[in-house]
Amino acid sequence: MTKIEMDDMIAAIATPFGEGGIAVIRVSGPGVLKTVEPFFVSHEESKLSDAAANTIHWGKFIETSGLPIDQVLVSIFRAPRSYTGQDVVEISCHGGLAVTKKILGLLLGSGIRHAEPGEFTRRAFLAGKLDLTQAEAVLDLIHAKSDRSLEIAIRQLSGSLSKTLQEVKDELLRLLAHMEASLDFPEEDLEVDVKTGMQRQFGSVRAKIHSLLSGFERNQLIREGILVTLVGKPNVGKSSLFNALLERDRALVSDLPHTTRDPLEEALEIKGFYVRLRDTAGLISTPEHPLDKMGMDRTLEALRESHVVLCVVDGSVPFEEADRHVFNHIPKDKKILALINKSDLPLRVNLTELESLMGDRPRIGLSAKTREGFKELETKIAGFLEMKMVETGEQITKLRHKKALERASEALRRAEQSFREKLSLEFVTPDLHEALESMRELTGEVYSEDLLDVIFSEFCIGK
Ligand SMILES: Nc1nc2c(ncn2[C@@H]2O[C@H](COP(=O)(O)OP(=O)(O)O)[C@@H](O)[C@H]2O)c(=O)[nH]1
Ligand SMILES: [Mg+2]
Structure with missing residues (x-):
């Protein structure tokens, strides 16, 4: 995928292809309420663009000629309080191939683009609604094949892994702040208890990273x-x-x-x-x-x-x-x-x-x-x-997580070694910065478009 726009309007059928009781067509982007409005005749005779956030409206979906296509429920979410952080309209119609194709076709003919796989979640990530590990958990949740994998995915989606990763980042930041504040003093002037304090911080963050890494294999068994x-x-x-x-x-x-x-x-x-x-x-x-x-x-x-x-x-x-x-x-x-x-x-x-x-x-x-x-x-x-599978706290779920944590762990090891060998703190901080950077990549605070393409291309269209 080449760099995609994030502030245009997108639409996709969010439910599986085929026949079913209902299907949901999801539309997101600035201006979607006004764009969908001409196709919807509400039973309340109100206009979609006037609808309050988080409301559901019953009515008919119609062609431009006025010909009715289906009876539908339209849910309105307004930015920023929606899945994508943008204005979102969800049309629940009858789950038939002809109905869904017709509705989607009309939307695509009025300035709305067909969504790429995972694009709704990608927008949610870019809007800061989810960090990258939570976005990945959305996919895990959809793919979950047992109660255990479901349990892990929903926990990760709720942000419990993000919280642990944030703690690691905070500790690294504190350690760096300590180091940088001490840089002004010659090494021998560092008080003994400041040094032992730093040593302890090294140990604590090392243990956290180690515990996350050791859960990986177990977790892989649960999911795969x-x-x-x-x-x-x-x-x-x-x-x-x-x-x-x-x-x-x-x-x-x-x-x-x-x-x-x-x-x-x-x-x-x-x-x-x-x-x-x-x-x-x-x-x-x-x-x-x-x-x-x-x-x-x-x-x-x-x-x-x-x-x-x-x-x-x-x-x-x-x-x-x-x-x-x-x-x-x-x-x-x-x-x-x-x-x-x-x-x-x-x-x-x-x-x-x-x-x-x-x-x-x-x-x-x-x-x-x-x-x-x-x-x-x-x-x-x-x-x-x-x-x-004995539980040991939070769990990482992807090879990507493992690699980032291993990079962080290795950089931390080098930093700790330099610190122990009493090298000047200037030699310690670059490695600490590197560890922090790896953690930021893990949560998606820093990311490349390529990485997002890889992650979101695995998603289904409409998620
Ligand atoms: N009485 C009895 N016969 C069995 C049982 N399990 C398999 N068989 C029979 O043993 C034969 C070989 O079974 P099969 O499952 O093809 O064995 P395999 O070669 O180990 O895969 C078949 O005739 C089965 O009906 C069992 O629990 N009780
Ligand atoms: Mg056999």
Whole structure:
């Protein structure tokens, strides 16, 4: 996107494309009330441009010829108290393709431009309604796939991350002010308690940045999903479990070994966590068919990427070398849960043998057929995840945040080192300025148009 105007009028359909109960067309910019006015006949017989802020009006949307198009509700927001900080009109009409296209078409024919993706939120950011992390949270909120990711997005949107970032900036500023005030004194004249005070400030801001950084990986898991992979020798019931967990027939199930070759992946929610469940081809020690070999390579790759591995054995047959072979292929740093499937059949697997292989890793007897043991499985998976996600204050959510914080952290480290080595304060302050600058980039106090383009291009049109 080349540099876009921010003070013209824009419009877009804000609801998903297709048929629905209602659709909303959003219009923003100076002059929108006057521009929409000729198309609206209010039942109150009042003019839109006279309408008070934050009011809703019922009436007809009409063509210039007077021909009615739809019965609509028009919401009026006036600058600066609106989403974008500008005058905003939202037209709620019936959610049909013809209606929405017609209304939008009329608006676009009267001096209003079609909005770019995310442009309403971009305007909100530029108007100072949101900082950059809050604008990003708008998108996270729309994309949230589980209760947990929703929780994080709404907190970030409400400004709790912004507040923590502001605290870091304030501390850096205080430290800089201290340093700059002391620059007038020769180094040896700095009182001991002034120095220890500064040392403490360094420590405090360092700890805050560190805590934000350490939450990143955990948070990424919550938003991008936790990879849970089913592995086992052929015919133990991996695909049956996969289908049963998804509650639909996604994977092929048959008595023939090697029915599954490509790993399949589907999303589901387990106790509020967004889980990406994978079914894999059975692991065997001597693949004969080249397709089996390829299937197994993919299984091994899926295993490497997984956060949790569900190692499935068939409880209705004795334990065999093939089960041992599977287990030996699971990277041991993974969370491993043993599933003894087919509990609806008589138990013939030797649990002592299983234990000698898997040690004290948790195991569950269950049945893909009767769903026995499923509650326990969900509790165990959620348990693993909760262990990883112990809350520690505010959380950053984007690689962009992580990089900015790492830059700040590195600059701070250099500043602290120079300070400890008793270098003249002139050598300390440039690094502190750099740390502060990185923090400002993070919140969007300083930004480039390119960065905004990247962030907002991910948005949908109308947001
Ligand atoms: N009785 C019983 N049979 C099962 C169960 N789970 C799977 N099976 C059967 O075991 C066979 C192999 O299942 P499948 O899911 O294709 O195994 P995979 O090769 O590990 O994916 C099929 O005939 C399934 O119907 C179960 O819990 N109980
Ligand atoms: Mg299968």
